[in-house]
Amino acid sequence: MLLVEDDDNLRFAVAAALRAAGLAVDETADLPAADEALYVTAYDCAVFDRMLPGGDAAAYVARLRSAGRAVPVLFLTARDTVADRVEGFTSGGDDYLVKPFAVPELVARVRSLCRRAQLVRPPVHHVGDLEIDTARRQVRRRGLLLTLTSREFAVLEVLAARADQAVPRADLIESCWDEMAEPQSNVLEVLVSQLRRKLGDPPLIRTVRGVGYRLAADGS
Known part of the structure; x- marks a missing residue:
């Protein structure tokens, strides 16, 4: 999976928790690096902070969807209004988790999205x-x-x-x-x-x- 978060301390902590749960995690801190990673690797899931160097991740995901890219996406953000969540889903997000969050919940949500990506595989x-x-x-x-x-x-x-x-x-x-x-x-x-x-x-x-x-x- 791909984790895109510009807060170094939070990114390191989240990546460590996901790895401890047995998930392979690539990390980036901005949208250009995320775009390069998604171009070369087929991920089962991507977790994006909403506001990143390079722009709003929601707009970036909307462009991904327009290009036919189907990688499941979870937005991890402090933007917690109903309008923010609706925008996240309408832009192509599959899940939305508001900061602060419980790490076990994040791990469970990421596992769920990864399973969704794997549905095409023989069970x-x-x-x-x-x-x-x-x-x-x-x-x-x-x-x-x-x-x-x-x-x-x-x-x-x-x-x-x-x-x-x-x-x-x-x-x-x-x-x-x-x-x-x-x-x-x-x-x-x-x-x-x-x-x-x-x-x-x-x-x-x-x-x-x-x-x-x-x-x-x-x-x-």
């Missing part, structure tokens, strides 16, 4: 005897429920959506981590090793040398 992936339920965020192998971390589930979901295909390492990093992650580190390799152990034998995730990883029903 359940089957790869051999592995079942990935994206709606319930549950994974079973041979009917046995497995316990995965949020990040492990995110990586497995991407691999399952492209089952039998080699998924580049960079794609997994981009989809499952935010821009603060260091792609050159071994964070992905460590996570895949943990995921393989939890999925058990015979192994389903194969390393594709020089590319990334592939999830296959027969593990070949």
Whole structure:
């Protein structure tokens, strides 16, 4: 998801809370940077402060909608009149949360918008005897429920959506981590090793040398 907030302290605090909830977060402080981020990345959700360097986020979102961009948007703002909220929705916003706010409520609203963006995805992936339920965020192998971390589930979901295909390492990093992650580190390799152990034998995730990883029903 993308968080656009020019108050540094608030942006850092909100981003930390969202990451603690297992969400990948990119941060920007103004509309030009947000526009660039949205151009290069397909986000499940974007959270905008209303008044930002570069203009009113409501007007920017209205332009996004006119261009056919459907990313779900939540406005996070101190502007709390009925007229402000109506303007936020009519400009193309999907949700509106007034400052000050409770962090658990923000996390719940962001999760709801992310699920809305994911509705077009198959709710359940089957790869051999592995079942990935994206709606319930549950994974079973041979009917046995497995316990995965949020990040492990995110990586497995991407691999399952492209089952039998080699998924580049960079794609997994981009989809499952935010821009603060260091792609050159071994964070992905460590996570895949943990995921393989939890999925058990015979192994389903194969390393594709020089590319990334592939999830296959027969593990070949």
